[in-house]
Each structure stands twice: as C-alpha cells, then as structure tokens.
Amino acid sequence: MALPPHDRQRRGRPGHDLDAVLAxxxxxxxxxxYDATSMDDVARGLxxxxxxxxxxxxxxxxxLRMAIDHALxxxxxxxxxxxxxxxATALExxxxxxxxxxxxLTSRLPYVTLLLRVRGNSDVELAALARRRAFDHDVTALVxxxxxxxxxxxxxxxxxxxxxxxGMVNSLVEWYSPGRGNAGTLACTVTALAFDGLxxxxx
Amino acid sequence: MALPPHDRQRRGRPGHDLDAVLAxxxxxxxxxxYDATSMDDVARGLxxxxxxxxxxxxxxxxxLRMAIDHALxxxxxxxxxxxxxxxATALExxxxxxxxxxxxLTSRLPYVTLLLRVRGNSDVELAALARRRAFDHDVTALVxxxxxxxxxxxxxxxxxxxxxxxGMVNSLVEWYSPGRGNAGTLACTVTALAFDGLxxxxx
Numbered sequence: 303m304a305l306p307p308h309d310r311q312r313r314g315r316p317g318h319d320l321d322a323v324l325a326x327x328x329x330x331x332x333x334x335x336y337d338a339t340s341m342d343d344v345a346r347g348l349x350x351x352x353x354x355x356x357x358x359x360x361x362x363x364x365x366l367r368m369a370i371d372h373a374l375x376x377x378x379x380x381x382x383x384x385x386x387x388x389x390a391t392a393l394e395x396x397x398x399x400x401x402x403x404x405x406x407l408t409s410r411l412p413y414v415t416l417l418l419r420v421r422g423n424s425d426v427e428l429a430a431l432a433r434r435r436a437f438d439h440d441v442t443a444l445v446x447x448x449x450x451x452x453x454x455x456x457x458x459x460x461x462x463x464x465x466x467x468x469g470m471v472n473s474l475v476e477w478y479s480p481g482r483g484n485a486g487t488l489a490c491t492v493t494a495l496a497f498d499g500l501x502x503x504x505x
Numbered sequence: 506m507a508l509p510p511h512d513r514q515r516r517g518r519p520g521h522d523l524d525a526v527l528a529x530x531x532x533x534x535x536x537x538x539y540d541a542t543s544m545d546d547v548a549r550g551l552x553x554x555x556x557x558x559x560x561x562x563x564x565x566x567x568x569l570r571m572a573i574d575h576a577l578x579x580x581x582x583x584x585x586x587x588x589x590x591x592x593a594t595a596l597e598x599x600x601x602x603x604x605x606x607x608x609x610l611t612s613r614l615p616y617v618t619l620l621l622r623v624r625g626n627s628d629v630e631l632a633a634l635a636r637r638r639a640f641d642h643d644v645t646a647l648v649x650x651x652x653x654x655x656x657x658x659x660x661x662x663x664x665x666x667x668x669x670x671x672g673m674v675n676s677l678v679e680w681y682s683p684g685r686g687n688a689g690t691l692a693c694t695v696t697a698l699a700f701d702g703l704x705x706x707x708x
Contacts, residue, residue, distance in 0.1 A: 393704070445703075454703050458694050465680050466673050466698055473672020483662070491661050495669055499702035500648075500657050501596070 320358045322348065324372070327365040328412045332419075336366060366416075367426045373413040374433045376406035381440055392447035393454060397493055399444065400467060404489035407474045415475040438464055467496055523561045525551065527575070530568040531615045535622075539569060566629050573623065573633045576616040579609035580640055587647075595650035596657060600696055602647065603670060607692035610677045618678040641667055670699055 326347045330339040341362055345352040359365055380402035384395045407414050417434070420427045441464040448454035454463075470492060478488070529550045533542040544565055548555040562568055583605035587598045610617050620637070623630045644667040651657035657666075673695060681691070 396703075448703075453705055455697075455701075455705050458698065458703070459686070462686075462691070462694055463698065463703060465676065466695060467703075469676020469679070470669050470673040473668065473675065476672070477668050483665075488665070491665055492669060494658075495661065495666065495702070496698070497702045497704045498658075499698070499700045500599075500651075500661070500666060500670075501700045502656055502658050 320368075323355055323358045324365060324368055325412070327362075328369045328416055331366070331369070332412055332415050336362075363424065363426055366424075367429075369413050370417050370420065370426065370430045373406075373410055373417040374430065374437075376410050376414075377403060377437055378433075380406055381437065384444075391453060392444055392451050393497075396441075396444045396448055396454070397497055399441070400471060400496055401489045401493050403468070403471050404474065404492050405485055407471060408478060408480070408485035408488065411475060411478065411480075414472075418472055418475055438468070441468065470496060523571075526558055526561045527568060527571055528615070530565075531572045531619055534569070534572070535615055535618050539565075566627065569619075569627075570629045570632075572616050573620050573629065576609075576613055576620040577633065577636045577640075579613050579617075580606060581636075583609055584640065584643055594656060595647055595654050596700075599644075599647045599651055599657070600700055602644070603674060603699055604692045604696050606671070606674050607677065607695050608688055610674060611681060611683070611688035611691065614678060614681065614683075617675075621675055621678055641671070644671065673699060 323344065327339070327344045330343055330347060334343075339362070341352055341355055344362075344365070345355045348355070359368070380399055383402060384390075384399045387395055387398065390398070417430060420430050422428050422431050438461075442461045445454060445460040445463045445467075449456050449460065474488075526547065530542070530547045533546055533550060537546075542565070544555055544558055547565075547568070548558045551558070562571070583602055586605060587593075587602045590598055590601065593601070620633060623633050625631050625634050641664075645664045648657060648663040648666045648670075652659050652663065677691075
C-alpha cells in the first residue's frame with residue numbers, strides 16, 4: 303500500500319500497524335456507514351485502545367482519505383502503466399486499462415467499495431470525486447483516440463462508452479467475492495464482453 | 506404506476522395523491538437515506554400535514570415497499586414481455602430484455618436508485634432482495650439458453666455474464682439524467698455494446 307512518508311513514520315506496532323487500522327476502519331465504514339462509525343468502534347474492532355489508533359492517524363477523516371486514496375492510486379497506477387506501453391494502439395491501451403482495473407477492484411475490493419459510495423459530503427470526499435472525474439475524463443479520451451484510429455465503433459458517444467465500461471467494471475463491488483473464481487479469468491471475461499460482446503462471432 | 510387495489514382506494518386528493526407522496530418520499534430516501542427520513546419530512550416536503558400523508562399510506566415501511574415494488578414491477582414486466590415474444594430466439598429475448606431494462610431504469614430512475622441501495626435491513630428489504638435474485642436467476646437462464654442455441658459465446662459463465670450485463674445497465678443510476686440524451690438512443694448503445702462490443706467489426 304503506497305502511503306505518504308509522514309504516515310509511514312507513524313507505523314510500527316506489530317499486529318496493529320497502519321494497514322491493519324485502515325482495513326478495520328474500511329470494513330466498518332462499508333458495513334455501518336462512515337458517519338455511524340466512531341474511532342472507538344475502530345479501536346474496539348482491533349482490540350486495541352483508542353490512543354493506539356491515534357498513534358497511527360490523526361482522526362476519522364484521515365482514515366477515510368487514506369482508504370479512498372488507496373483505491374484511487376490503484377486506478378491511477380493502471381492508467382499510468384497503460385500510457386507507458388510502448389507502441390500500443392489506443393485500443394490496446396483501453397483493453398489493458400479495463401483488464402488492470404478489474405484486477406485493482408478485486409485486490410482492493412473494500413477500498414473501491416468505499417470510494418464508490420462517496421457522495422461529496424466533506425473536503426476529503428470532494429477531492430475524491432474530483433480525482434474520479436479526472437480518471438473518467440482520461441478514459442473518455444482513450445475511447446476517442448481509439449475511435450480516431452478506427453479501432454472502436456464510431457457510433458457510440460465516447461463519454462457514454464467510458465461510463466458503461468466502468469459501470470460493468472465497478473459492478474464487481476456488488477457481487478464479486480474472492481471465492482467466486484479467479485480474478486484473472488474475470489478480468490478476461492469483462493474485457494471480452496466489453497470489446498467483442500456476448501454474441502457468437504461467425505468468422 | 507401499478508398499485509394494489511387497497512392502495513388505489515386511498516388515493517384521491519388532487520395535488521398530493523399517492524403518486525406524489527411516493528415520489529416525494531423516494532426523493533428524500535435517496536437524498537438523506539431511509540433511516541434519516543421521517544414521515545414529518547415527507548409531509549413537509551409536500552407542504553401537507555402528516556395526517557394527510559397517513560390518509561394515503563400506513564407508514565414509512567409502506568412507502569418503501571411501494572417504491573421498491575414500482576422498480577421491481579417494471580423489471581418483471583420487461584421479463585414477462587420478453588417471454589411472450591412469439592418465435593423469438595433466446596438471444597433476441599435477451600437483447601430485448603436489456604433494451605427494455607434501460608427504458609425502465611431511465612423512466613423510473615429514483616425508484617431503481619432506491620432499489621439498488623437496499624441491503625436487507627427489514628422484511629420489506631429482504632423481500633426486495635429475493636425478487637432481485639429471482640430476476641437475476643431468470644437472466645442467467647436466458648444467457649444459458651442463448652448459449653445452448655449457439656448465439657452467445659460459450660466461453661463466459663452465464664451467471665457472470667448476467668451480472669456484468671446488469672452491472673452496465675444499473676450503472677445508469679449513477680450518471681444518467683433525463684437531460685443527458687434520449688433514453689431510446691441510450692438503450693440501443695447499451696445493447697450494441699453488450700452484444701457486439703466496442704471493437705470495430707471488419708466484415
């Protein structure tokens with residue numbers, strides 16, 4: 303998990319380091335809602351004192367910000383990776399992005415679940431929505447580029463296509479569980495459906 | 506809106522009949538959450554007294570049940586329509602179901618938004634989840650039938666395909682607004698993407 307240097311310094315206690323605190327908090331936020339979860343609940347969930355939790359983070363907003371950033375960093379890293387592909391077509395970049403995004407969602411499931419519930423009720427949430435919009439904008443630009451090179455059908459609106467692609471990807475938070483098949487297989491299924499559709503091709 | 510006979514009898518007051526009460530309640534449930542909304546809030550939103558609201562419904566659970574049923578009835582009606590198509594292949598039924606479902610979502614958007622947030626916190630919510638599961642089961646059966654007739658690719662798991670199809674359709678509640686283009690065009694875009702994919706076909 304990529305954390306800022308300041309937060310890294312706060313780590314250390316074996317058994318309940320920052321990652322564990324964050325994971326426990328996210329589980330509670332997803333289960334009961336952010337507002338209904340107290341720092342006491344987080345501490346109790348870990349079986350540690352509240353002051354031990356404050357050893358790692360400044361407060362609840364801090365936990366929310368780090369959790370959401372963990373989800374967004376995964377998606378941004380995927381975009382960076384895709385942009386760095388040498389000699390790739392826009393279509394290949396887009397296909398790789400969808401595949402990588404499925405892997406990010408399956409491996410950071412509770413964090414992305416939390417991200418997708420954010421409605422803009424605080425500065426932390428507003429910042430997250432702005433990052434989501436920037437990501438959506440980049441996906442739309444990729445769809446446009448693929449249309450310009452002739453590899454994606456010209457009859458769909460690029461912004462709508464971007465939303466539908468991630469509508470399909472993001473739906474994973476509603477039904478995916480690690481026990482439900484291999485994440486790699488799922489990534490291939492999503493990509494196949496998105497780019498080639500369900501219909502049998504008669505070549 | 507299809508309502509049970511008992512509820513129909515309760516209607517009547519011009520300007521704030523049952524449909525208006527329901528619409529106001531659903532808007533508040535979606536904005537603040539079901540738990541945080543009181544019958545007082547619903548009455549205040551309509552500019553009527555609480556007893557006028559109780560003229561139409563027994564209580565808040567009643568409003569939730571009717572709102573959720575309105576969404577589910579739309580989807581079930583689509584399934585019934587699709588099943589009644591004479592001489593249609595399973596693929597044609599599935600394509601029509603996706604198209605009709607987009608139209609149900611766009612025309613009953615706040616009701617479906619509410620439905621998709623239901624987590625099973627009461628008998629009303631548990632009943633809604635059971636109906637959703639039955640619907641998913643029927644969609645999976647349609648995908649299977651289309652695979653059996655050879656019109657849908659055999660390399661995807663039918664239940665996963667059903668979830669991804671409706672993941673795409675249901676994502677509309679996150680971003681669709683009536684101002685954002687024609688619902689019919691959107692229904693065609695979703696169906697095209699689902700069955701033929703984004704990739705340009707070179708025939």
